Amino acid sequence: MITLLLILIPLLTGLAAFFFRDEKTVRAWALFSSIVTLAVSLLGLTVLNKPEYLAHESQWLGSLGSSFSLKLDGMGQLLCLLTAVAFPLMLLSTWKATYSRATSFFALMLLSQAGLMGVFLAADALLFYFFWELALIPVYFLCSQWGGEKRIAVTFKFFIYTFVGSLLMLVAILYIYSQTADRSFALSSFTHVLLKPNEQIWLFVAFVVAFGIKMPIFPFHTWQPDTYEQSPTAVTMVLSGVMVKMGVFGLLRWLLPVIPFSAFQLGDNIMTLAIIGMIYASLIAIRQDDIKRLVAYSSIAHIGLMAAAIFAINETAMQGVMIQMFSHGINIIGMWMVVEVIERQYGTRKISELGGLAQKAPAMAILFLIVALANIALPLTNAFVGEFLMFTGIFNSANTKFAAWFTVAAGLCIIFAAVYTLNLMRKTFYGEPGPRVTTAIDLQINEKLALVVIVALIFWFGVNPQPMLDLTQDVSASIIKAVTNSVSTK
Numbered sequence: 001m002i003t004l005l006l007i008l009i010p011l012l013t014g015l016a017a018f019f020f021r022d023e024k025t026v027r028a029w030a031l032f033s034s035i036v037t038l039a040v041s042l043l044g045l046t047v048l049n050k051p052e053y054l055a056h057e058s059q060w061l062g063s064l065g066s067s068f069s070l071k072l073d074g075m076g077q078l079l080c081l082l083t084a085v086a087f088p089l090m091l092l093s094t095w096k097a098t099y100s101r102a103t104s105f106f107a108l109m110l111l112s113q114a115g116l117m118g119v120f121l122a123a124d125a126l127l128f129y130f131f132w133e134l135a136l137i138p139v140y141f142l143c144s145q146w147g148g149e150k151r152i153a154v155t156f157k158f159f160i161y162t163f164v165g166s167l168l169m170l171v172a173i174l175y176i177y178s179q180t181a182d183r184s185f186a187l188s189s190f191t192h193v194l195l196k197p198n199e200q201i202w203l204f205v206a207f208v209v210a211f212g213i214k215m216p217i218f219p220f221h222t223w224q225p226d227t228y229e230q231s232p233t234a235v236t237m238v239l240s241g242v243m244v245k246m247g248v249f250g251l252l253r254w255l256l257p258v259i260p261f262s263a264f265q266l267g268d269n270i271m272t273l274a275i276i277g278m279i280y281a282s283l284i285a286i287r288q289d290d291i292k293r294l295v296a297y298s299s300i301a302h303i304g305l306m307a308a309a310i311f312a313i314n315e316t317a318m319q320g321v322m323i324q325m326f327s328h329g330i331n332i333i334g335m336w337m338v339v340e341v342i343e344r345q346y347g348t349r350k351i352s353e354l355g356g357l358a359q360k361a362p363a364m365a366i367l368f369l370i371v372a373l374a375n376i377a378l379p380l381t382n383a384f385v386g387e388f389l390m391f392t393g394i395f396n397s398a399n400t401k402f403a404a405w406f407t408v409a410a411g412l413c414i415i416f417a418a419v420y421t422l423n424l425m426r427k428t429f430y431g432e433p434g435p436r437v438t439t440a441i442d443l444q445i446n447e448k449l450a451l452v453v454i455v456a457l458i459f460w461f462g463v464n465p466q467p468m469l470d471l472t473q474d475v476s477a478s479i480i481k482a483v484t485n486s487v488s489t490k
Contacts, residue, residue, distance in 0.1 A: 218277025317393020
């Protein structure tokens with residue numbers, strides 16, 4: 001029941017939103033829908049957390065061996081909660097922003113939420129692919145219709161990258177389906193497929209490219225900074241906070257248990273690419289003058305650490321990745337909120353044109369400082385536990401000969417993150433006020449409320465990480481068990 005509602009509420013309200021005519025009404029409708037979805041997600045974590053409420057299966061494409069199969073485990077619960085939290089915060093923080101053809105804008109946003117929920121819930125490969133596309137297609141329209149001056153070229157680049165990735169994933173899914181004993185797209189059937197080593201290698205490459213583009217990891221990252229820069233900030237919040245997690249989730253749910261041999265065999269290569277991407281993105285972020293591009297490259301660096309931890313292939317690293325997906329989503333949305341306020345109030349994203357904002361906007365300065373410190377995983381913030389577990393997992397990894405070197409390189413990137421994050425804080429909020437800051441005002445009530453919620457979540461899960469640890473413990477152990485069993489049987 002819970003699983004079905006998490007998809008149906010944003011799907012049906014999104015379709016209904018197309019028929020609204022008034023911007024104020026459709027904005028309130030979207031906020032109402034997102035709050036109801038959040039309430040359902042919280043019910044699934046608390047009152048209605050029994051197995052019968054967290055799974056659903058019905059007929060869909062029976063002749064093809066595909067069913068409408070949904071399952072909500074600990075990892076899915078965290079990501080569905082992230083998705084449910086992200087949308088009302090996004091709507092609240094951008095409440096004063098205006099959009100042409102507002103009904104279509106908010107309708108597409110809700111449809112993308114439905115797709116995201118489906119991705120994190122699907123226990124059937126064909127259904128997973130269906131929701132993967134459902135999540136992406138509305139974003140293409142959102143970027144191309146409501147983006148910046150270069151939106152068409154940037155969206156076309158985004159489309160080509162993700163289309164190629166989706167095509168490779170579909171080919172891989174269909175091939176594995178053809179090898180199943182019962183001709184089924186069910187995840188359980190996929191994990192029992194006997195694949196030859198050479199088959200696993202090309203399937204591994206197909207999945208890594210598909211999921212790596214979406215994350216993105218080096219060298220599949222080039223679409224991201226441009227897309228984030230040109231997209232409306234509300235869309236960027238969804239892309240950066242939630243949608244990139246689709247790729248990380250795909251690696252954990254659909255790659256490791258299904259083709260474990262290649263994960264062990266080629267893990268070193270992926271970890272090397274991930275570390276290179278972290279260093280590359282961090283160094284570019286240090287040199288950025290555009291706030292949007294700085295935050296975009298910061299996100300690439302954080303995702304790179306998650307990718308490296310995944311291929312450490314141990315429970316500690318897996319658990320850290322799952323926790324960090326949630327924590328990074330919360331923190332990066334907070335970063336984008338401040339970027340949205342700065343760009344809208346002062347008409348610039350250039351750090352060199354700002355300065356002294358703390359004098360004019362002390363509340364924004366304090367709240368942004370907390371979010372920035374969480375973004376670099378300061379102890380007692382939500383990101384600390386996830387990053388600590390990932391570092392521990394990488395250092396203790398038996399899947400690589402370079403565990404110590406990878407750990408040192410990743411640690412160096414944390415130092416880089418502190419450099420560009422605190423430098424952004426210093427140049428933007430302190431020093432002499434820039435020419436555009438003389439008439440600055442502090443956060444409006446809706447913006448302040450959204451950031452206060454973000455800060456509350458940062459401290460709540462930073463001080464009390466046990467709920468996240470409890471949610472992810474069993475599922476991380478089950479992934480490692482599935483991988484181990486697959487290796488022993490295949």
